[in-house]
Amino acid sequence: MGIRTTRKPGDLPDSEFSPPFVGKGLGDIPSLDICLLTPNLSIGWGFFILRGLSQIFGEKMKKGLIHIYTGEGKGKTTASIGLAIRAAGQGLNVLLVQFFKSDKDSSGELNIIRERIPEIEMIRMNERHPLFKKEESPGKIKDSVEETFREAVDKALHGDYDLLIMDEIHSAVAGNWLSVDEVIGFLKHKPEKLEVVMTGRKAHERLIEMADYVTEMNMQRHPYEKGVTARKGIEY
Numbered sequence: 418m419g420i421r422t423t424r425k426p427g428d429l430p431d432s433e434f435s436p437p438f439v440g441k442g443l444g445d446i447p448s449l450d451i452c453l454l455t456p457n458l459s460i461g462w463g464f465f466i467l468r469g470l471s472q473i474f475g476e477k478m479k480k481g482l483i484h485i486y487t488g489e490g491k492g493k494t495t496a497s498i499g500l501a502i503r504a505a506g507q508g509l510n511v512l513l514v515q516f517f518k519s520d521k522d523s524s525g526e527l528n529i530i531r532e533r534i535p536e537i538e539m540i541r542m543n544e545r546h547p548l549f550k551k552e553e554s555p556g557k558i559k560d561s562v563e564e565t566f567r568e569a570v571d572k573a574l575h576g577d578y579d580l581l582i583m584d585e586i587h588s589a590v591a592g593n594w595l596s597v598d599e600v601i602g603f604l605k606h607k608p609e610k611l612e613v614v615m616t617g618r619k620a621h622e623r624l625i626e627m628a629d630y631v632t633e634m635n636m637q638r639h640p641y642e643k644g645v646t647a648r649k650g651i652e653y
Contacts, residue, residue, distance in 0.1 A: 494585070558594055587617030
Protein backbone atom coordinates (compact mmCIF):
# COMPACT_ATOMS: atom_id res chain seq x y z
CA MET A 418 0.00 0.00 0.00
CA GLY A 419 1.34 3.43 -0.95
CA ILE A 420 1.18 6.70 0.94
CA ARG A 421 -2.42 7.66 1.77
CA THR A 422 -3.59 10.82 0.05
CA THR A 423 -7.28 10.81 0.97
CA ARG A 424 -9.06 10.89 4.31
CA LYS A 425 -11.77 8.44 5.30
CA PRO A 426 -13.82 8.19 8.47
CA GLY A 427 -11.58 6.78 11.18
CA ASP A 428 -8.35 7.73 9.40
CA LEU A 429 -5.52 9.11 11.51
CA PRO A 430 -5.20 12.92 11.78
CA ASP A 431 -2.96 14.83 9.38
CA SER A 432 -0.22 15.15 11.97
CA GLU A 433 0.31 11.40 11.80
CA PHE A 434 1.15 11.52 8.08
CA SER A 435 3.84 14.19 8.01
CA PRO A 436 7.26 12.80 6.96
CA PRO A 437 9.73 11.78 9.67
CA PHE A 438 12.20 14.42 10.92
CA VAL A 439 10.14 17.28 9.44
CA GLY A 440 9.41 19.63 12.31
CA LYS A 441 9.57 16.76 14.83
CA GLY A 442 11.83 15.45 17.53
CA LEU A 443 12.79 11.79 17.67
CA GLY A 444 10.20 11.07 20.31
CA ASP A 445 7.44 12.54 18.14
CA ILE A 446 7.94 10.33 15.08
CA PRO A 447 4.99 7.92 14.86
CA SER A 448 5.86 4.39 13.81
CA LEU A 449 2.96 4.44 11.35
CA ASP A 450 4.81 6.98 9.23
CA ILE A 451 7.11 4.19 8.10
CA CYS A 452 4.46 1.46 7.94
CA LEU A 453 2.34 3.50 5.49
CA LEU A 454 5.12 3.70 2.87
CA THR A 455 5.70 1.39 -0.07
CA PRO A 456 8.69 -1.00 0.31
CA ASN A 457 10.90 1.11 -1.96
CA LEU A 458 10.06 4.31 -0.13
CA SER A 459 10.42 2.60 3.23
CA ILE A 460 13.99 1.62 2.37
CA GLY A 461 14.76 5.16 1.30
CA TRP A 462 13.28 6.63 4.46
CA GLY A 463 15.14 4.01 6.47
CA PHE A 464 18.50 5.20 5.17
CA PHE A 465 17.44 8.80 5.77
CA ILE A 466 16.48 8.04 9.38
CA LEU A 467 19.68 6.09 10.06
CA ARG A 468 21.72 8.99 8.70
CA GLY A 469 19.79 11.38 10.94
CA LEU A 470 20.33 9.16 13.97
CA SER A 471 24.05 8.88 13.30
CA GLN A 472 24.29 12.66 13.08
CA ILE A 473 22.32 13.15 16.29
CA PHE A 474 24.22 10.58 18.35
CA GLY A 475 27.55 11.50 16.75
CA GLU A 476 27.23 14.98 18.26
CA LYS A 477 27.85 13.52 21.70
CA MET A 478 31.57 13.07 21.14
CA LYS A 479 32.32 15.77 18.56
CA LYS A 480 32.97 18.10 21.48
CA GLY A 481 34.27 16.47 24.64
CA LEU A 482 32.93 17.88 27.89
CA ILE A 483 34.47 18.24 31.36
CA HIS A 484 33.26 16.37 34.45
CA ILE A 485 34.13 16.95 38.11
CA TYR A 486 33.40 14.47 40.89
CA THR A 487 34.29 15.97 44.25
CA GLY A 488 33.18 16.07 47.89
CA GLU A 489 33.87 14.18 51.09
CA GLY A 490 31.61 11.20 50.38
CA LYS A 491 32.43 7.82 48.87
CA GLY A 492 31.90 7.31 45.14
CA LYS A 493 34.19 9.62 43.19
CA THR A 494 36.62 7.01 41.89
CA THR A 495 33.81 4.46 41.75
CA ALA A 496 31.78 6.70 39.44
CA SER A 497 34.74 7.39 37.17
CA ILE A 498 35.55 3.68 36.83
CA GLY A 499 31.94 2.98 35.93
CA LEU A 500 32.07 5.66 33.23
CA ALA A 501 35.34 4.24 31.90
CA ILE A 502 33.78 0.79 31.53
CA ARG A 503 30.67 2.22 29.89
CA ALA A 504 32.79 4.15 27.39
CA ALA A 505 34.93 1.11 26.62
CA GLY A 506 31.78 -0.94 26.12
CA GLN A 507 30.73 1.52 23.40
CA GLY A 508 34.08 1.21 21.63
CA LEU A 509 35.69 4.38 22.99
CA ASN A 510 39.37 4.53 23.88
CA VAL A 511 39.95 5.47 27.51
CA LEU A 512 43.02 6.73 29.36
CA LEU A 513 42.68 6.29 33.12
CA VAL A 514 45.30 8.11 35.19
CA GLN A 515 45.36 7.55 38.96
CA PHE A 516 47.30 9.85 41.24
CA PHE A 517 48.46 8.61 44.68
CA LYS A 518 47.80 4.97 43.77
CA SER A 519 50.46 2.32 43.22
CA ASP A 520 50.70 -0.74 41.00
CA LYS A 521 51.76 -2.59 44.14
CA ASP A 522 48.48 -1.84 45.92
CA SER A 523 45.64 -4.33 45.85
CA SER A 524 43.11 -2.84 43.45
CA GLY A 525 40.00 -4.37 41.95
CA GLU A 526 39.87 -1.92 39.04
CA LEU A 527 43.55 -2.40 38.26
CA ASN A 528 43.17 -6.17 38.13
CA ILE A 529 40.08 -6.33 35.93
CA ILE A 530 41.01 -3.51 33.56
CA ARG A 531 44.55 -4.63 32.77
CA GLU A 532 43.54 -8.26 32.42
CA ARG A 533 40.28 -7.95 30.49
CA ILE A 534 39.56 -4.46 29.14
CA PRO A 535 42.22 -3.46 26.58
CA GLU A 536 40.22 -0.36 25.57
CA ILE A 537 41.19 1.20 28.91
CA GLU A 538 44.83 2.16 29.37
CA MET A 539 45.91 2.76 32.97
CA ILE A 540 48.68 4.92 34.38
CA ARG A 541 49.40 4.91 38.11
CA MET A 542 51.57 7.43 39.95
CA ASN A 543 53.11 4.76 42.22
CA GLU A 544 53.51 7.15 45.15
CA ARG A 545 50.96 7.12 47.96
CA HIS A 546 49.34 10.19 49.49
CA PRO A 547 51.08 11.39 52.70
CA LEU A 548 47.92 10.47 54.63
CA PHE A 549 48.78 6.84 53.93
CA LYS A 550 52.55 7.05 53.70
CA LYS A 551 53.77 9.75 56.08
CA GLU A 552 57.46 9.04 55.60
CA GLU A 553 57.35 10.12 51.93
CA SER A 554 59.12 13.43 51.30
CA PRO A 555 57.01 16.32 49.92
CA GLY A 556 59.58 16.94 47.19
CA LYS A 557 59.39 13.35 45.96
CA ILE A 558 55.59 13.45 45.91
CA LYS A 559 55.54 16.73 43.96
CA ASP A 560 58.00 15.35 41.38
CA SER A 561 55.93 12.21 40.97
CA VAL A 562 52.66 14.15 40.60
CA GLU A 563 54.13 16.45 37.97
CA GLU A 564 55.71 13.57 36.07
CA THR A 565 52.42 11.66 36.03
CA PHE A 566 50.50 14.73 34.88
CA ARG A 567 52.99 15.40 32.08
CA GLU A 568 52.70 11.80 30.90
CA ALA A 569 48.91 12.05 30.92
CA VAL A 570 48.94 15.31 28.97
CA ASP A 571 51.41 13.99 26.40
CA LYS A 572 49.32 10.88 25.79
CA ALA A 573 46.08 12.86 25.64
CA LEU A 574 47.48 15.36 23.14
CA HIS A 575 49.16 12.84 20.87
CA GLY A 576 47.13 9.67 21.31
CA ASP A 577 43.74 8.67 19.96
CA TYR A 578 41.70 8.81 23.17
CA ASP A 579 38.03 9.65 23.58
CA LEU A 580 37.93 9.81 27.38
CA LEU A 581 40.57 10.89 29.88
CA ILE A 582 40.03 10.27 33.59
CA MET A 583 42.39 11.93 36.07
CA ASP A 584 41.53 10.26 39.36
CA GLU A 585 42.47 12.23 42.52
CA ILE A 586 43.83 15.16 40.54
CA HIS A 587 41.89 17.57 42.77
CA SER A 588 43.80 16.21 45.75
CA ALA A 589 47.04 16.91 43.90
CA VAL A 590 46.01 20.51 43.24
CA ALA A 591 44.64 21.04 46.76
CA GLY A 592 47.92 19.77 48.25
CA ASN A 593 49.94 22.22 46.10
CA TRP A 594 51.70 19.35 44.33
CA LEU A 595 50.29 20.48 40.99
CA SER A 596 49.51 24.00 39.78
CA VAL A 597 45.89 24.68 38.91
CA ASP A 598 47.18 26.84 36.06
CA GLU A 599 48.80 23.77 34.48
CA VAL A 600 45.53 21.88 34.62
CA ILE A 601 43.58 24.81 33.18
CA GLY A 602 46.15 25.24 30.41
CA PHE A 603 45.69 21.62 29.39
CA LEU A 604 41.89 21.81 29.49
CA LYS A 605 41.94 24.88 27.24
CA HIS A 606 44.09 23.12 24.64
CA LYS A 607 42.87 19.53 24.90
CA PRO A 608 41.71 17.77 21.72
CA GLU A 609 38.19 18.95 20.96
CA LYS A 610 36.62 15.48 21.06
CA LEU A 611 38.30 14.48 24.34
CA GLU A 612 35.96 14.02 27.30
CA VAL A 613 37.75 14.72 30.61
CA VAL A 614 36.80 13.50 34.08
CA MET A 615 38.57 14.80 37.20
CA THR A 616 37.99 13.38 40.67
CA GLY A 617 39.09 14.12 44.22
CA ARG A 618 38.24 16.17 47.28
CA LYS A 619 38.37 19.98 47.35
CA ALA A 620 38.01 20.72 43.63
CA HIS A 621 39.44 24.14 42.83
CA GLU A 622 36.85 26.81 42.12
CA ARG A 623 38.49 27.73 38.81
CA LEU A 624 38.17 24.14 37.61
CA ILE A 625 34.56 24.01 38.75
CA GLU A 626 33.86 27.11 36.66
CA MET A 627 35.20 25.35 33.55
CA ALA A 628 33.31 22.10 34.05
CA ASP A 629 30.14 21.03 32.25
CA TYR A 630 29.23 18.43 34.88
CA VAL A 631 29.89 19.02 38.57
CA THR A 632 28.87 16.34 41.08
CA GLU A 633 29.57 16.65 44.79
CA MET A 634 29.45 13.46 46.86
CA ASN A 635 28.30 14.48 50.33
CA MET A 636 28.92 12.04 53.16
CA GLN A 637 25.82 11.50 55.26
CA ARG A 638 27.11 8.33 56.88
CA HIS A 639 30.17 6.10 56.50
CA PRO A 640 31.10 2.82 58.25
CA TYR A 641 34.54 4.30 58.99
CA GLU A 642 32.81 6.27 61.75
CA LYS A 643 32.07 2.94 63.43
CA GLY A 644 35.62 1.70 63.04
CA VAL A 645 35.03 -0.32 59.86
CA THR A 646 38.19 -0.17 57.73
CA ALA A 647 38.41 -0.30 53.93
CA ARG A 648 37.02 -3.57 52.57
CA LYS A 649 38.42 -5.53 49.63
CA GLY A 650 36.15 -5.31 46.60
CA ILE A 651 34.21 -2.35 48.00
CA GLU A 652 36.73 0.38 48.81
CA TYR A 653 39.59 -1.07 46.76
